[in-house]
């Protein structure tokens with residue numbers, strides 16, 4: 001009888017613990033939801049005043065000849081800083097969306113080679129006088145089933161980082177290829193590289209190896225977090241290999257199940 005009473009008590013404890021656990025998880029989910037809502041609302045609210053500021057500053061900048069020369073530097077600085085804030089707000093909004101919505105909406109067959117050519121053009125513009133040598137090599141013609149704008153955000157963040165963290169005239173190479181296990185986009189640079197100890201933390205929000213350098217590049221500190229989330233929504237992961245002083249390779253690894261198949265032709269068609 002004592003045994004049965006003990007067992008009854010144990011079962012009740014186990015059930016009680018399970019109930020507490022469920023309650024804890026529900027509470028955690030609610031808190032997480034509140035955090036996401038707060039970030040989404042705050043970013044949204046910041047957007048309007050920033051757009052107004054940008055508009056006025058553009059007006060000053062266009063008429064700089066009629067303004068005292070001592071204001072020119074201040075206008076440039078204010079324009080630079082507002083641009084940074086706009087980038088930050090946009091990245092925060094994108095990250096919240098990637099975080100809250102479970103699957104990548106609006107999926108189509110994406111011609112990755114064509115997407116990369118567009119991104120490289122933007123990267124060359126960003127590089128400007130730094131004259132990086134930027135090349136694309138599409139070793140496969142497979143298309144990817146996914147969300148074009150999310151994939152563009154992921155790939156362009158990697159390519160723009162390569163520009164930011166590679167000295168003038170350095171080499172940046174994009175390789176789109178496949179093997180038996182998957183399809184890959186490797187973004188390879190001959191830049192400053194990253195110490196091994198930092199690599200596991202790079203995709204954390206606002207994690208930076210060298211905060212001074214990153215803010216000089218105008219980065220938001222959210223780029224790699226966006227890459228990680230956008231890839232996860234495509235069942236893909238990010239692999240990072242780097243040697244300080246030599247360069248880095250960031251590889252997006254997609255499973256073969258993500259290859260977009262051409263629709264099968266029907267016999268009667």
Ligand code: ADP
Pocket residue numbers: 157161162165189191192193194202207208209210214215218219220221222223224225248
């Ligand atoms: P940021 O806006 O600071 O560039 P990211 O999330 O894009 O933020 O990157 C996080 C950090 O990873 C950067 O601050 C930088 O230290 C490092 N990093 C990213 N890409 C590279 C690269 N190609 N070469 C060297 N370091 C890099």
